[in-house]
Amino acid sequence: MKRCTILILALGTLCGGCATTHRHTVLDDAGRHALNGVHPRRTATIVLDNGTRIDRATRIRVTDEETSWYPRGGILMQSVPNDRVREVIISGRGRNAAKGMLNGLLIGAVAGALVGASDDSGMAGRSGSALAGGVVFGGLGAFTGLLVGLSDAETHHFVNEVPPAVKAASRVPLCRD
Numbered sequence: 001m002k003r004c005t006i007l008i009l010a011l012g013t014l015c016g017g018c019a020t021t022h023r024h025t026v027l028d029d030a031g032r033h034a035l036n037g038v039h040p041r042r043t044a045t046i047v048l049d050n051g052t053r054i055d056r057a058t059r060i061r062v063t064d065e066e067t068s069w070y071p072r073g074g075i076l077m078q079s080v081p082n083d084r085v086r087e088v089i090i091s092g093r094g095r096n097a098a099k100g101m102l103n104g105l106l107i108g109a110v111a112g113a114l115v116g117a118s119d120d121s122g123m124a125g126r127s128g129s130a131l132a133g134g135v136v137f138g139g140l141g142a143f144t145g146l147l148v149g150l151s152d153a154e155t156h157h158f159v160n161e162v163p164p165a166v167k168a169a170s171r172v173p174l175c176r177d
Contacts, residue, residue, distance in 0.1 A: 043058055045088070046067070100149025
């Protein structure tokens with residue numbers, strides 16, 4: 001039981017830090033292509049240069065000259081020149097449920113097999129305990145991964161210029177000597 005508690009706490013610690021993803025993409029040719037590839041039903045927030053926020057815009061299209069969208073509940077497309085658009089923010093939740101479930105299954109099955117193989121008191125022997133541990137912990141890991149994947153939030157910022165703080169953070173090395 002003590003091993004189970006330690007394993008669950010370790011998995012929770014590993015997965016807890018990966019629940020939010022922020023990406024920044026500059027609205028150059030590649031950025032416009034990526035933004036135009038977003039599913040038409042996804043909603044976005046468009047922030048203009050004067051601070052105006054257009055929430056829940058859909059069917060966003062970006063050309064070389066202008067950005068167009070349909071407002072929430074609107075039937076007429078609206079457009080502004082690209083130089084007036086500061087950023088387009090697209091948010092989503094629960095996009096990584098399958099990936100989280102698969103990762104949890106793999107981590108749980110391997111950890112369960114290792115815990116089961118180290119248990120000598122089982123009547124089924126080491127291989128039976130390893131199999132049972134892999135199945136039980138694999139199921140728990142898959143369920144935990146599913147929950148983490150459903151709570152996962154992704155925010156994609158399409159910006160005319162990457163903010164200085166983001167540029168500086170991208171240059172910081174992850175490991176120091």
